[in-house]
Amino acid sequence: MAGFVLFLLLGLILLGVPVGFALMMTAAAAMAASGVNLLVLPVQMFSGSKSIVLLAIPLFILMGELMSATSISERLIAVAYALVGWIRGGLSHVNVLTSMFMAEMSGSAVADAAVMSKIFVPEMERHGYPRSFAGALTAVSATLGIIIPPSIPMVLYGVTTNTSIRDLFVAGIVPGLILGGAFMAASWLFALKEGHPRANRFEAPALGRALWRAAVPLLIPVLVVGGLIVGVYTPTEAAGIGVLIALAFGFLLSRDLTLARLGGILTATARQTAVVMMIVAGSAVLGQYLANEQLPQKIAGMLGGVTDVWVVELLLINLFLLVLGMFLHASAAIIVVVPLLMPLARQLGIDPVHFGVIVCLNLGIGQQTPPVASVLLTVCSTTGLKIEQVMAYGKWFIAVMFLVLLLVTYLPWTALWWR
Amino acid sequence: AEPIEVRIASHVSELAPEYAQSVLFAKKVEERLPGQFEFKIFPGGQLGKESALIDGVQLGVIEMVDVASGVLKLDSKLGLFDLPWLFDSREHVERAMAKGLEEAVRRRIESKADVKVIGIYENGFRHVIDSRNPIVEPADMAGMKVRISGGKFRQGVFESLGAVPAKVAWGETFTAMQTGVVDGAEAAIYGFYEQKMQEVQKYLSLTKHVYTPSFLMASKSFFDRLTQEQQKVFIEVGREITEQSYRDAAALEDRYLADMKGSIAVNEVDLPAFQQATRPVYQSYIEANGKDWIDLVDAAR
Amino acid sequence: MTDPRESLPTAAGPRPSGGRLLRALDRLVGAVAGLCVAATAVAVCLNVFYRYVLASGLVWADELPGFLLVWIAFLGAYLAARDDGHIAFDLLVAKLPRPLSGLLSALVELSVAGFALLMVWLSLAMIRRVGWREIETLPLPQGLFMAVLPVAFALIALALALRAGFRLRHGGRV
């Protein structure tokens, strides 16, 4: 029966049935076949999607949408120029640093990649960088969006494993900084090798001006993530506060927001939320079937039996997640597969918060690796680059990500230092 | 014949009394009717959240559930169990239940929902754990941000004592305590224990502000499919295990409390003071639902 | 791929306009879903305001937005179904020669539409039997929030059937 379920699910997905509906239809078929009353479908869909914790997802999406609708990104880029533009390979560093700033306000790597590639790829090309290098760097640094808080995959991980989302967010900060630093270091090496120029000179007054203009946008991460860490509000509330500040900024300060535009943004937010939520609802029903059959326990038992050297086991889990990330969307991977891996992680004594960061890093890499590579494809479609062209440089940056992944995996301290 | 599969699902973990009750029920039925049933126990919300289990058992998608306060939303009269400081002690609960309250509640539930109530046992008294100060008398709660669950009744209780009720998801509550989003939380002892809240909080005040029963219920469609003998055994066993269930719940609570006492200060409260301070909350309940059940409880005091 | 926007760049599936009536329906659904998003944001912020400024609880503000999320999710699912924006693995189908891929897509859309109709029936049955139960913090029946399931699944079936019909009319060349 388990084989039949897996076969059906894969078959439906390969035929092009949207993942969320494929999960629901597989569950329906399996339940019908084993004589389960199908009324459980609407009950679980309803109960699985009504969650105050998941509500953080539309709110973080809304916050990101409001950012791109206002001049916030432009002001942040100016700060990045003033801070790191003077280093060799200046524009690369500006690109990475801007991604890190944006990452603090956005929960989605794809969203970041769409915005950043439109801005940075033409700009870097004008200054003599190979277009494919610019595309590759933009794609990988967008991953920072799901490692540096807030992060939608972390919300999903928190909900599926019953781990505190606030803790996951805090745990993502240092690995995110390491990853950003590693991208900059790699860019610097490329700059030496290929002779990329500096972007500008360091000038303190220019930095001051840029910081002043970006004061409110920079305040958003301080208030949202800072308030969450200090403990003024829950993750969902933090997202709500972020929306509030972004609204105030757009309507009162930068004045590039109108009520009519807001309407469109709200609708777009609902649509994007739904894309994730259908997978949540689908896995709520398939999860019900799997629980009935007590499959998670059985699978964990199988995986756990392979080896008992934890270093090896951890490496195997990482490789498994990496392969998974090649073929599966991050949200689907988290919701469907993580519950199966969780008992194993516990068995190995891995902290669930640490494991959440490991999972997100893996899936961040997965977003870069074809065939299913949301971020890479987003960059390709906005820049007109071909996958092979981006991968010519992309493979080196992916190697950097893999090194950071190993570092974070085997040094839990990087994620859990604040405990 | 093939044994009939019976899933008993609960929204709370293996540490909760509900799990012990489900296991006990399964064991006793097995003794009386060996080989006729295959019981599978699903604690910890594996088959869904409490509200999904309550909907599911009515729709017949699950055979049996052992759930708690979610049942009280089936009818406003069941809101009795949301009234603050209604019961003085477990013994008081047992007396009131034995003297007709259980029968009345059982009939009420069965008249409202497509379920067969097999037994009404204990989820437990709810208490307050916090980091600010021990709660001994009503004034100690003033301004305290307390994570609560449940509906407007419980909210009213905490507000009338000057506390600030906040509904934080249970999974976020531990962190919310660490960071100070809330000063404390109210729950049953096993809830605190399971989350190891004694490690981040300082005071456990045995406020006993609310008593929540647990309800072992079978879906009507499943129950109707059983033979008369099987139905009889289900009902008899359901009643038989009542006393044992209260003893089990008491033993669990004692064990958890003893374990927690090393890391947290535990104190009793001035019960009559709280009962007096919150009696006005009863008025709106009585207006809507009558006084008969309250009289039953008072008579058993 | 991950997350919300991942479908944006690839959301290039055919979108049969279906005339004025359907566009009005899109706008109506979009407006209701957008309002729900706004309402959740307001409720969540109000809750913080009550806790810190007024030092009191706004207990429904922790339950109601969760229910509104169901509305957002399922109405939004119709919007995403309209422009073929749900996360799907379309590489294999895209590799097939044109009329075949179009016909296969139509078949997939029709089967999902059929499933959606089954869901309409099932969720109506659920609401009829347990929709009356009140939610925890407000005297509102949960059926009010469950109602989005049959509505949205009917809409999704409509959107998918229309697109399948569009593909079939063009002999699978879309």
Ligand code: NA
């Ligand atoms: Na982020």
Ligand code: NA
């Ligand atoms: Na991938």
